[in-house]
Amino acid sequence: MLLERYPGNGYRQQCTRMAQALFLLRAVSTHECRALLDIYYPNARKHELALAGMRIATERGSMRTTCGDVRHIGVYVLRDRNAQPIQLEIPLDSPSPTEAPACLRGDWAHG
Numbered sequence: 001m002l003l004e005r006y007p008g009n010g011y012r013q014q015c016t017r018m019a020q021a022l023f024l025l026r027a028v029s030t031h032e033c034r035a036l037l038d039i040y041y042p043n044a045r046k047h048e049l050a051l052a053g054m055r056i057a058t059e060r061g062s063m064r065t066t067c068g069d070v071r072h073i074g075v076y077v078l079r080d081r082n083a084q085p086i087q088l089e090i091p092l093d094s095p096s097p098t099e100a101p102a103c104l105r106g107d108w109a110h111g
Contacts, residue, residue: 003038014039015048022049022056022078029061030074046076055079 002017017037021028033042046056061075 003036009038011045011048015045015052018042018045018076019049019054022054022076027075027077029063029076031063031071033076042076043074 002020006013006016006020014037018028018033018039021032021037028037030042033039033045039045046058050056055078057077057079059075059077061073062070063073065071
């Protein structure tokens with residue numbers, strides 16, 4: 001449904017699908033983002049939505065795989081209970097998906 005309504009593979013379309021799913025369901029897992037919303041890297045989309053002003057928490061969840069194993073997954077939860085569906089406008093100065101995050105460029109050090 002959301003894939004048909006908001007087609008495309010660009011990060012703005014992916015952010016819009018994720019935002020709409022959160023408005024409708026109030027929570028969406030990383031597995032659901034990948035399998036149902038065609039969002040390959042949901043954590044980046046969650047980060048971009050947070051930069052755009054959405055209050056989204058990441059919680060730990062689990063799911064049973066088709067093999068019967070239990071996998072731990074992330075669950076994104078919309079924290080603003082009064083939020084209403086909107087046509088999301090991602091700021092033009094937000095990083096594009098072609099700009100690698102600092103951790104992938106080698107600018108990030110943990111320790």
